[in-house]
Amino acid sequence: QVQLVESGGGLVQAGGSLKLTCEASERTFSDLAMGWFREAPGKEREFVAAVSWKGASTRYADAVTGRFTISRDNDKNRMYLEMNNLKPEDTATYYCAAANVWNVLTTVNEYDYWGQGTQVTVSS
DSSP states (O other): OOOEEEEOOEEEETTOOEEEEEEEOOTTGGGOEEEEEEEOTTSOOEEEEEEOTTSSOEEEOTTTTTTEEEEEETTTTEEEEEEOSOOGGGOEEEEEEEESSSSOOOSGGGOOEEOOOEEEEEEO
């Protein structure tokens, strides 16, 4: 069982930046594909960004391309999401997810493990 813990959320003004961190308990973290999703009130959970097991491949939702950057540090069992030029529509609970595969995954159903989420609020 992989445990995931997100941190780094908070309240920021539009145009500001935040960096989210996901820490995994799994010692074989480097074997896991990882991703970030978000869920706004009244909306379904949606894909934000994903990274392959060694970090060589990444993918982003159109809404965040050019503003968000996903990365991972397999030595520290951590994944990151650097968010720049934040917009009010980025307000959501952000979730870290992991899957027992090596490639990039972009849908909720493909992931095996989920964190509890961290709240990001962007004021206008």
